[in-house]
Amino acid sequence: MNKLVLALLTIGLLAGCGSKKKHSGKEALTFEDFRQLFTPAKLPYKLTPEALREKSSDSTIISPELMKQFLIDTLGKSDFPEGTVIKFYPLAAIDGANVNYFVVKAVGKATNTAYVCFLDKKGHYLNRLTVAKVDDKADQHYFSIDTRQVIKITNEKELSPGHTATREDFYGVAEDGKTTLIMTNSNGEAAAGQIFNPIDTLAAKHKLSGDYLSGETAIVSIRDGEDPKSFLFFISFTKEKTGCKGELSGTGHYTGANKGEYKDKETSCGIAFQFASGKVSIREIGGCGAYRGVRCFFEGTYSKKK
Numbered sequence: 001m002n003k004l005v006l007a008l009l010t011i012g013l014l015a016g017c018g019s020k021k022k023h024s025g026k027e028a029l030t031f032e033d034f035r036q037l038f039t040p041a042k043l044p045y046k047l048t049p050e051a052l053r054e055k056s057s058d059s060t061i062i063s064p065e066l067m068k069q070f071l072i073d074t075l076g077k078s079d080f081p082e083g084t085v086i087k088f089y090p091l092a093a094i095d096g097a098n099v100n101y102f103v104v105k106a107v108g109k110a111t112n113t114a115y116v117c118f119l120d121k122k123g124h125y126l127n128r129l130t131v132a133k134v135d136d137k138a139d140q141h142y143f144s145i146d147t148r149q150v151i152k153i154t155n156e157k158e159l160s161p162g163h164t165a166t167r168e169d170f171y172g173v174a175e176d177g178k179t180t181l182i183m184t185n186s187n188g189e190a191a192a193g194q195i196f197n198p199i200d201t202l203a204a205k206h207k208l209s210g211d212y213l214s215g216e217t218a219i220v221s222i223r224d225g226e227d228p229k230s231f232l233f234f235i236s237f238t239k240e241k242t243g244c245k246g247e248l249s250g251t252g253h254y255t256g257a258n259k260g261e262y263k264d265k266e267t268s269c270g271i272a273f274q275f276a277s278g279k280v281s282i283r284e285i286g287g288c289g290a291y292r293g294v295r296c297f298f299e300g301t302y303s304k305k306k
Contacts, residue, residue, distance in 0.1 A: 031123035034070045037062065038093035038102060045094055046144035047103065049134050052112050056089040056105065071117050071125050076106040078203045078224045078232075079130060084108045096149050098175040099126060111135040114143070116151065118177035126177025133201065149173065150182065155198050165196045169249075172266075180266045181249055198249065199223045199234050206231065208258070212280045212302030215240075220273075220280055220302045229254050233262065235271070235282065239296050246292030261285070271298055278304040 037060065067073050067088060076086045091103040091114070102117040114132035119125055131143035131153050143153045151171040158164050168185040186196060195217070202223040204210055209231065212220040218237035225231045234249040252262035252273060260273035263286070270286035281301045288298055 029066065029069070031070065034066060035093055035123075038090040041092040041094050041103075043094060043096075043149065044144060044146045045092060045101075045103075047091070047114055047132055047142055049132070049140045049142050052105065052114055052132050052134050052142065056107070058087075060089055062088040062090055062104070070119075070123070071102070071104070072128065072226075074226055075104070075115060075117075075128060076108075076113065078226055079106070079113050079133075080108045080111065080203070082205070094145065096173075098149075099173060099177055101145065103131075116143070116145075118173060120175075120177075127179065129171065129179050130202070139201070151179075153198075155196070157196060167196050167198060169198060174265065178265045180264070184247060195219050195236050197221050197234055197236075199232055202232060208254075208260075208275050208280075211305045213305055214300055214302045218300070218302065220282060222273075222280070225251060225253075231260060233271075233273075235298060237296075237298075237300075242293075242295050244293035244296035246288075246296055246298055248288065248291040248298065264288075280304070 064073065067075060075088070080086055085108070087107045089105045089107065091105050094101040094103070099118045099120060102119060104115045104117055106113045106115065112134050113130065115128045116131050117125065117128045129151065131141075131151065133141040139155075139157045141153065141155045143151060145151050151173065153169045153171070155167045155169070156164050166186070169181060170183045171179045172182050173179055197211070197219065199221055204223050206224050206228070209222045209224055212222070214237070217240065219235070221234040223232040231252050231254065232249075233252055236247045238245045248269070248271070250262055250264070252260045252271070254260045258275040260275070262271040262273075264270065267288070267290050268286040269288035269291060270284065271288070272283050272285050274281045279301055283299045284297050292298060
């Protein structure tokens with residue numbers, strides 16, 4: 001009898017040691033758990049407008065708690081009207097050399113937008129880039145990442161039936177997640193006096209946001225940033241007399257109530273912005289020759305378009 005009892009106790013003990021711990025459902029997800037929500041993908045990767053329009057299952061929605069834990073809880077707020085209910089869906093996870101890329105789709109009432117979120121190798125959020133957008137308009141924006149890990153954002157804007165302006169912006173991504181505009185390809189202004197503005201459809205709720213013009217061939221476009229202290233900008237100009245051109249885009253930061261500044265991470269280029277009475281004045285505070293011709297500068301005063 002004693003031997004039988006001892007055998008039963010031994011079997012029970014071994015069974016207990018070999019059992020796996022069950023997940024209660026209330027435990028916080030690890031980064032690997034979060035990663036498994038995304039479809040693994042390899043480079044090259046492309047997200048087409050058709051794929052962005054596809055309806056996603058609500059069972060795959062990324063909860064606000066997970067967004068805050070692993071990404072950023074303000075994602076999408078600058079791209080959708082205030083009060084819009086935004087649903088986020090995981091699309092793809094891609095391992096890069098320096099950073100990892102997580103493609104997230106944001107769905108609003110009439111617009112689908114995609115972001116590439118950059119995370120370091122330990123799973124820490126670094127930055128994000130708005131890379132695609134489709135809505136009920138003819139315009140569409142989509143992207144791809146090549147094997148060199150260069151992000152290409154393609155913007156197609158219908159100017160008239162059968163007449164489309166296309167622009168391709170190429171971005172590099174640093175180890176800290178900061179992005180740099182490397183090159184721009186464009187089929188030019190499809191209509192005389194019209195400048196293709198890649199941030200035209202982004203939110204412009206800040207009092208200083210808007211389009212500032214100087215003639216028909218120069219624009220300083222300001223759009224809302226991720227927070228009240230930052231702003232997105234696009235500058236493009238062509239000097240009529242010399243034909244010298246310049247083009248620059250990026251994220252600036254407000255340094256005062258009516259002042260802002262941009263500093264390029266890859267070069268010495270810097271731009272100072274001074275806002276006053278419906279106008280903005282810009283001037284270089286570093287050499288920006290990589291983004292303009294040698295006979296012109298990022299400078300001048302632009303009036304806000306009503």
